[in-house]
Amino acid sequence: MTDIAPPRVAIIGVWLESNRQAPVAYEQDFKDFYQLEGAAILERSREANPSIMGEAAAFVKTMDATGPWEPVPILLAGCHPHGPIDGALMDKYLAICRKGLAEAGPLDAVYVANHGAMIATDRDDPDGELIALAREIAGPKARVVVTLDLHGNISERMVEQCDLIVGYRTNPHVDYVERGEEAALALRLMLAGLADPKSAFIRLPLTPASVNLLTASGPYGEMIDYGTRRRAELAGDILNVSLFGGFVFSDSEKNGVAIVVTARRDVARAQMLAREIAELGWNNHARFRKKLTPLSDAVQLALKSNRPPVIYSDSGDNPGGGGTGRTTELLSALVWAGAENVLIGSFFDPPLAKMAHEAGVGARIRACFNSHAGLPCDAPFEVDAEVVGLHHGTIVGRLGYAQGRTMHLGPSAALRIGGVTAIVISDRMQTADPMFFEMFGLDIGKAATVVVKSRGHFRSGFIPWFPPQNVYEVDTEGLTSPVLERRQWQRIPRPSYPLDEDVSWTPPEW
Incomplete structure (x- = not known):
C-alpha cells in the first residue's frame, strides 16, 4: 500500500479595509496589529485567544483537526481599517509572497486570508494581485481558497484566479470561525476529488453605506437568507454562496454589491442561483437607504x-x-x-x-x-x-x-x-x-x-x-x-445607487 503524502498548503494574506480619504497605511501600521512570517503564523493561529483575524486562525485549527497536512506559512499581515496601503509596501508584501511560494516547491493549495476592500496608493486591486500571484506561482492544478470580509469589493480577477471565495455571512461579524472552518473543509473536499469548483459572479450598480448592510433584517439580510436557503435546497450542487455588500468608502472601480456563487462542478447551477439572488437584491435596491438621527x-x-x-x-x-x-x-x-x-x-x-x-x-x-x-x-x-x-x-x-x-x-x-x-x-x-x-x-x-x-x-x-x-x-x-452625498467620489462606477437615482441593471445572459 502506497502512502499518500499530506497536502502542502501555503498561507498568505494582507488584511486591510481601505477608506480612500483616511491616512495611508504604512508598514508600522501593520506591525501595530500583526505582521507575521513563517512559523509565527502557526503559533499565533493556534493560540486560545488569537489576536489575528479569526477566520485565519480557524482555518489552521480546522486543517489540524481534519487530517495530516503540511502547512507552508509565508506571510500574514493585518492592519486596522485605514487608508490605501502604501504602494511600495504592497510591492514588498507581494515580493515576500512570491519568494516564499517559489521556494516552497510543489504546492497542493494556497490559502489567502484577505479582507477584500484594500486599495493601494497606486492601484485599486491589490487583493486581486495577491490572489493572482498565488495562482501564478502555485500553478493551475493547485487549489486557491480565499476568505474575505462581507465588506469586500470584488473584482473579476479575484474570482477568476481562485477556486473558492468564502465571505462572512453576518454583520455584525460573528462568524469568523465558521467561515475559516468552511474554507478548510471545502479545501479538504477539493483535495479528495469530491469537488471541482466553478464560480459565477455578478456585481450590481449598488453602493450603499455600511449602515444599510445589517444581516439580521433589511434587504441585504434578505439576500443572504435567500442564498442560504437555496444553497441548502441545492446542497448537492452548490458549494458556497457569498454575498458582498461592499465598502463604499474604498471608492474604487470594483465597488458594488457582489454575488459570488460556487458550484461543486456545474457552473450553470452557480449562474442560475447568482442571477436569482441578484434579481432579488436589485428589485429591492430602493430599500438600501436609512434615515439617521440628527x-x-x-x-x-x-x-x-x-x-x-x-x-x-x-x-x-x-x-x-x-x-x-x-x-x-x-x-x-x-x-x-x-x-x-x-x-x-x-x-x-x-x-x-x-x-x-x-x-x-x-x-x-x-x-x-x-x-x-x-x-x-x-x-x-x-x-x-x-x-x-x-x-x-x-x-x-x-x-x-x-x-x-x-x-x-x-x-x-x-x-x-x-x-x-x-x-x-x-x-x-x-x-x-x-x-x-x-x-x-x-x-x-x-x-x-x-x-x-x-x-x-x-x-x-x-x-x-x-x-x-x-x-x-x-x-x-x-x-x-453614511450621508454619501457629502463626499466627492472619484472611482466608483457611475451611475450607481444611491449616489444616482436613475440607475438600471440587466441580468447577464449566460
Whole structure:
C-alpha cells in the first residue's frame, strides 16, 4: 500500500479595509496589529485567544483537526481599517509572497486570508494581485481558497484566479470561525476529488453605506437568507454562496454589491442561483437607504428622563471603517448640554491617555482632546475632567464581534466630565465590545445613554442591554459618514445607487 503524502498548503494574506480619504497605511501600521512570517503564523493561529483575524486562525485549527497536512506559512499581515496601503509596501508584501511560494516547491493549495476592500496608493486591486500571484506561482492544478470580509469589493480577477471565495455571512461579524472552518473543509473536499469548483459572479450598480448592510433584517439580510436557503435546497450542487455588500468608502472601480456563487462542478447551477439572488437584491435596491438621527435630536433624547436606556452610534467616526476615532462633535454636544449618566467611547488619543496615567486615579486634569495634529474633522476639545480609571489596555473580547479575541488598546483611561464618562485609548479601534467600558469596572447596565464609535459591530456586543429599538445611528461628521452625498467620489462606477437615482441593471445572459 502506497502512502499518500499530506497536502502542502501555503498561507498568505494582507488584511486591510481601505477608506480612500483616511491616512495611508504604512508598514508600522501593520506591525501595530500583526505582521507575521513563517512559523509565527502557526503559533499565533493556534493560540486560545488569537489576536489575528479569526477566520485565519480557524482555518489552521480546522486543517489540524481534519487530517495530516503540511502547512507552508509565508506571510500574514493585518492592519486596522485605514487608508490605501502604501504602494511600495504592497510591492514588498507581494515580493515576500512570491519568494516564499517559489521556494516552497510543489504546492497542493494556497490559502489567502484577505479582507477584500484594500486599495493601494497606486492601484485599486491589490487583493486581486495577491490572489493572482498565488495562482501564478502555485500553478493551475493547485487549489486557491480565499476568505474575505462581507465588506469586500470584488473584482473579476479575484474570482477568476481562485477556486473558492468564502465571505462572512453576518454583520455584525460573528462568524469568523465558521467561515475559516468552511474554507478548510471545502479545501479538504477539493483535495479528495469530491469537488471541482466553478464560480459565477455578478456585481450590481449598488453602493450603499455600511449602515444599510445589517444581516439580521433589511434587504441585504434578505439576500443572504435567500442564498442560504437555496444553497441548502441545492446542497448537492452548490458549494458556497457569498454575498458582498461592499465598502463604499474604498471608492474604487470594483465597488458594488457582489454575488459570488460556487458550484461543486456545474457552473450553470452557480449562474442560475447568482442571477436569482441578484434579481432579488436589485428589485429591492430602493430599500438600501436609512434615515439617521440628527445630532440635535440625539442630544435632546439624552436629556430626557423616564425613558429606556439607549445606545448611540457615532456613525461618522467609525474606526472600524477608517475613521480617525478622534472626532469630538458628539462628546462636546453632550457635555455642553449637561447630559447625565452617559458613557462614551472610545477616543484614540495617546497623549491624553498618557496625561491621565501620569496624573493618576482621582486627579483633576485639563483634558485636551486632539492636542496633536489630525484631520479637519478632529476638532480640539478642552475641558476639566477627573481621572476615574486607568488600564494597560490588553483585553479579551467578551461578546459578539470581538469575542475571544485579544486586543491591545495600549494605555487607556476613563475620564469623568460632568455627567459624561469618556474612554480614551492608545490604539485606534472601534468600541464594539463591552470590555472597553468594563475594563474600568463601569456598569453598562446602569448608564442612561451609551455612545460608541462603531458603525454596526457594537450591536452584537451590546445586545444584552440594548435591543434594536433602543439603537440610534447619529448623523455626525467624519470619514465614515453614511450621508454619501457629502463626499466627492472619484472611482466608483457611475451611475450607481444611491449616489444616482436613475440607475438600471440587466441580468447577464449566460
